[in-house]
Amino acid sequence: MTVIDTISQFLPLLLSGAWATLYVTSLATVLALGLGLVLELLNGSSLAPVRWMVRTYVEIMRGTPVLIVLFMLYYGGPSIGLVVDPVPAGILGLGIYGAAYFAEIFRAGFQSIPRGQIEAGEMLGLSRTSIVLRIKIPQMLRLIIPALFGQIVMMFKESALLSIITVSELTKVATQIVNETSSIIEPYIAVTVIYWVIIEAVARCGLFLERRFSHGA
């Protein structure tokens, strides 16, 4: 059986896998972006213990394999009475893991905004919220687009690991097809190509936005 045969025979299954990959990764990315921004804003807190906690969280996540975070949520959850289904556990795991990376990206972005602009905003009597919302975030977003999309690509690649905690995304679908047919290689080649297309598309999106936003600078 060739790769083309595999794709045409199992097209609905492959599409549902691709959809699941897009779905879980998008939700996890939204969660990670939100949580990452919160972490970074807390990191700017004047309370040392808060900053210390944020640093610790970021360092722990960045030093641990994402697979362990997934295992702790999925297999470790029940032992403290927290039973999570594979899909929410996967989204949560990817999300809290990615948040540490996004927080670092936001930190680098905020640091690159000239202090003088923030001081000028303060002099003009802008509130702290509007300084963050109107001065810091719009400029930071432009600067961090490449890093942001690099991390989103990472999230897509990491989502393959959800197959290990039995989420029926692309990689899991490939394993399923392997079990149903006698072919081993073709299903994996097929999903590899699908991943490659999705990830190239995400990366291209990043390049497009990067070029687009550089006009405003």
Next chain:
Amino acid sequence: MEFLHIAWAYKEMLLVGAATTAVISGASILLGMPLGLAFAFGLVSHNRPIRLFCAVYRSFWRGTPLLVQILLVFYLLPSIGLDLSPVTAAVLALILNTSAFQAEIFRGGLSAVPKGQVEAAQMLGIAPITIRRRIVIPQLLRLVTPAITNEFISILKNSSIISVISVTELLRTGQQIVSATYRPLEVYGLIAIIYIVMNLVIAQLGRRAEARLARGARA
């Protein structure tokens, strides 16, 4: 306290698992380095087909999940008659993966080596291979040390994925201990701490290497 109890009871297994993880990721980084360097030179080559081939190679290994790459290498090679043990297949997949990431790192470093130096060397009639070996590569290694350290950390973490093709590295050791103790939170927490400690050591070694190489730059 269950935590320390488990650590003590399974100390030998944990040490072997951690050592396996360290050796596999260290070997992958080192063996991937010459390959990454070759691809970096390929990416800036004047020869179009070579450039294109290297770009596709980089795009593939950086643009697909490592888990899928490992499964592909593990199942693909036997089907073309190469029978590999899981460990060999795992190391091979990690080498091919890291070489693409290292190629990108080295390519970035290449553009930071001043062009004038290469031109001066060419004027002096130094052979192209000698220019690379004696002028470009030594400076390149200095420039890329921080990025290579990060790549080492990410390979060490990603090497946990080879547990799926039943290589008994650190994470799989953890799974074995979990099935004996039914204590997933404590065991995986313990495994996470071991990974974090190993990564802190790598980060420290990276900083030392950077400081050492910087001394050479001033001399």
